[in-house]
Amino acid sequence: xxxxxxxxxxxxxxxxxxxxxxxxxxxxxxxxxxxxxxxxxxxxxxxxxxxxxxxxxxxxxxxxxxxxxxxxxxxxxxxxxxxxxxxxxxxxxxxxxxxxxxxxxxxxxxxxxxxxxxxxxxxxxxxxxxxxxxxxxxxxxxxxxxxxxxxxxxxxxxxxxxxxxxxxxxxxxxxxxxxxxxxxxxxxxxxxxxxxxxxxxxxxxxxxxxxxxxxxxxxxxxxxxxxxxxxxxxxxxxxxxxxxxxxxxxxxxxxxxxxxxxx
Amino acid sequence: xxxxxxxxxxxxxxxxxxxxxxxxxxxxxxxxxxxxxxxxxxxxxxxxxxxxxxxxxxxxxxxxxxxxxxxxxxxxxxxxxxxxxxxxxxxxxxxxxxxxxxxxxxxxxxxxxxxxxxxxxxxxxxxxxxxxxxxxxxxxxxxxxxxxxxxxxxxxxxxxxxxxxxxxxxxxxxxxxxxxxxxxxxxxxxxxxxxxxxxxxxxxxxxxxxxxxxxxxxxxxxxxxxxxxxxxxxxxxxxxxxxxxxxxxxxxxxxxxxxxxxxxxxxxxxxxxxxxxxxx
Numbered sequence: 408x409x410x411x412x413x414x415x416x417x418x419x420x421x422x423x424x425x426x427x428x429x430x431x432x433x434x435x436x437x438x439x440x441x442x443x444x445x446x447x448x449x450x451x452x453x454x455x456x457x458x459x460x461x462x463x464x465x466x467x468x469x470x471x472x473x474x475x476x477x478x479x480x481x482x483x484x485x486x487x488x489x490x491x492x493x494x495x496x497x498x499x500x501x502x503x504x505x506x507x508x509x510x511x512x513x514x515x516x517x518x519x520x521x522x523x524x525x526x527x528x529x530x531x532x533x534x535x536x537x538x539x540x541x542x543x544x545x546x547x548x549x550x551x552x553x554x555x556x557x558x559x560x561x562x563x564x565x566x567x568x569x570x571x572x573x574x575x576x577x578x579x580x581x582x583x584x585x586x587x588x589x590x591x592x593x594x595x596x597x598x599x600x601x602x603x604x605x606x607x608x609x610x611x612x613x614x615x616x617x618x619x620x621x622x623x624x625x626x627x628x629x630x631x632x633x634x635x636x637x638x639x640x641x642x643x644x645x646x647x648x649x650x651x652x653x654x655x656x657x658x659x660x661x662x663x664x665x666x667x668x669x670x
Numbered sequence: 671x672x673x674x675x676x677x678x679x680x681x682x683x684x685x686x687x688x689x690x691x692x693x694x695x696x697x698x699x700x701x702x703x704x705x706x707x708x709x710x711x712x713x714x715x716x717x718x719x720x721x722x723x724x725x726x727x728x729x730x731x732x733x734x735x736x737x738x739x740x741x742x743x744x745x746x747x748x749x750x751x752x753x754x755x756x757x758x759x760x761x762x763x764x765x766x767x768x769x770x771x772x773x774x775x776x777x778x779x780x781x782x783x784x785x786x787x788x789x790x791x792x793x794x795x796x797x798x799x800x801x802x803x804x805x806x807x808x809x810x811x812x813x814x815x816x817x818x819x820x821x822x823x824x825x826x827x828x829x830x831x832x833x834x835x836x837x838x839x840x841x842x843x844x845x846x847x848x849x850x851x852x853x854x855x856x857x858x859x860x861x862x863x864x865x866x867x868x869x870x871x872x873x874x875x876x877x878x879x880x881x882x883x884x885x886x887x888x889x890x891x892x893x894x895x896x897x898x899x900x901x902x903x904x905x906x907x908x909x910x911x912x913x914x915x916x917x918x919x920x921x922x923x924x925x926x927x928x929x930x931x932x933x934x935x936x937x938x939x940x941x942x943x944x945x946x947x948x949x950x
């Protein structure tokens with residue numbers, strides 16, 4: 408892992424020496440005029456992750472609760488099998504769905520110039536992380552000992568109280584690590600996002616405008632790697648994107664681990 | 671509350687299934703045996719047996735074989751390393767080292783695959799001059815699947831009852847004999863499950879091999895491991911980028927369906943194996 412980080416650092420060092428850390432906040436990215444600001448891509452990444460989380464967390468959690476608490480036991484095995492299959496669908500296939508189904512639909516219903524935007528990227532991402540989230544939360548709910556449920560029933564709690572007071576607090580550790588895992592996946596997902604996000608390097612204007620084409624860190628790397636010559640400033644700027652991604656991902660997974668070991 | 675939750679859960683349960691069915695329906699017009707084995711297979715010419723890739727959009731055989739080759743190479747490279755990591759974890763590591771190893775593996779699993787792709791690009795292609803090649807793709811995919819594979823192998827070894835290990839030691843078996851005679855017969859199915867899951871993962875990764883191993887067309891069968899290949903994943907991506915006419919779109923859906931079928935084959939067999947393991 409250290410070797411990997413060292414490689415990224417080494418390849419991107421030219422970029423950091425030339426521009427310094429302040430380039431993280433610079434807003435212009437025009438490779439042909441030697442302007443390499445990372446801000447548009449970082450904002451795009453954060454927005455896509457946020458949208459994905461806003462959709463996937465409530466839906467995934469609800470689906471886990473419904474399938475493990477309400478539906479009959481005999482269905483659970485099948486739902487679980489299906490979810491695990493779905494978690495394995497290649498991301499480029501999701502990208503295809505996004506490109507040819509979601510984009511025209513968005514364009515039509517919201518009356519936009521183009522369907523390529525951050526909202527579409529977030530929606531595709533949420534579709535991708537839903538199964539992961541659901542499997543993790545379901546595991547967490549199932550690990551709760553049966554005595555706890557019985558004790559809650561004996562105390563005369565109704566279904567809502569049992570859910571909110573007993574089941575969710577106990578399963579929370581597992582659910583949280585599911586959320587962090589989903590965040591990591593949303594952060595690092597390349598192909599699906601690359602096909603729908605539109606790849607326009609600009610800070611959204613105003614900043615909460617999610618219906619404009621934008622760029623994420625991963626899609627920038629994917630889009631421009633083929634064009635950048637080895638050893639050029641463009642190349643090391645892209646490596647810097649990779650470094651930012653890797654550091655964020657490492658922090659996320661360390662965070663997930665610490666939470667798990669403390670609680 | 672129940673009604674509210676059910677309403678919220680409905681899209682989560684139905685949408686993915688709908689997507690899956692949609693792919694199959696869309697792929698149906700272009701999907702036939704001709705497409706998979708290559709459009710000119712019936713002419714019998716040996717050179718054209720592996721699909722006519724120059725005529726892009728016909729015959730997915732070269733893409734399929736490219737994907738499978740890269741996957742096999744990745745597994746061949748990663749499996750021994752993962753096995754030795756698991757054995758190290760089980761035999762010699764102190765509890766502190768074990769914890770660190772598990773943490774490290776999970777962190778590595780969290781790093782986006784495209785970052786591995788970037789490192790591979792710098793190290794293998796620019797510094798070692800391998801060129802855009804099957805070997806580079808295989809090595810990068812091996813690194814991508816290594817954490818998954820080794821944590822699965824570790825879990826498989828951990829599930830062995832401690833009594834078996836202790837009685838093996840009490841019988842005076844050497845370490846080698848203990849591994850081959852006692853551990854392996856118990857743990858093989860768990861390890862194989864891990865391997866199948868890793869294969870499915872290697873098949874579905876696209877980003878890391880996009881600039882390191884694959885080209886769009888013109889390759890029927892890689893001459894050596896240092897020549898570029900075409901793969902199903904990147905083929906879909908290129909088609910999606912270029913595609914505007916109806917036929918190309920059909921072919922892209924069909925390739926998506928084929929890829930989906932392959933991935934599901936591997937992960938379903940992993941699932942069946944796990945069920946078999948639990949029942950026995």
